[in-house]
Amino acid sequence: MFFSCSFTYSVWQLLYNWLTINTVLPLHLIHHFNNHMGLPSLKNRSKHWSTIWLTTIWSIWLSRNNIIFKNTKPSLQHILDTANVKSWLWINSKDENDTFSYSYWLSLPLVCLNTNL
Numbered sequence: 001m002f003f004s005c006s007f008t009y010s011v012w013q014l015l016y017n018w019l020t021i022n023t024v025l026p027l028h029l030i031h032h033f034n035n036h037m038g039l040p041s042l043k044n045r046s047k048h049w050s051t052i053w054l055t056t057i058w059s060i061w062l063s064r065n066n067i068i069f070k071n072t073k074p075s076l077q078h079i080l081d082t083a084n085v086k087s088w089l090w091i092n093s094k095d096e097n098d099t100f101s102y103s104y105w106l107s108l109p110l111v112c113l114n115t116n117l
Contacts, residue, residue: 002029002032002057002060002061004027007074007076008060009025010076011056011059011060011076011079011080012025012056013025014076014077014080015052015056015080015083018080018084018106018109019052019109019110020110021039023035023039033050033053036049036050036052036053037049037050037053047094048091048095048113049113049115051087051090051091051094052083052087052109055082055083055086055087055090056079056083056087058083058086059079059080059082059083059086060079062082063075063078063079063082084105084106085102088102088105091112091113100112
């Protein structure tokens with residue numbers, strides 16, 4: 001569900017487009033996570049990088065629940081926006097030394113993470 005259906009595949013494509021990353025997307029959980037974690041040069045930012053992955057998974061799950069229990073229509077952009085907000089909130093709340101504005105986060109996420117590709 002998180003990786004193999006065309007809808008969630010599109011969510012991941014949007015996420016990686018926002019991050020300005022081109023990658024092949026594996027279809028299995030552990031391969032997908034390992035691929036994600038191996039993309040950037042992290043410079044001690046692996047917790048932040050994993051946060052992006054986890055908030056995307058969570059956002060997909062929340063959307064799935066809304067579809068099933070509230071009969072809502074799925075929205076790729078809403079899932080991406082939810083993942084962006086949650087990852088920004090989590091990262092800013094966990095690292096007092098590296099706080100940045102939400103607009104900066106949206107426009108330059110890799111700079112906020114001090115990450116090189």
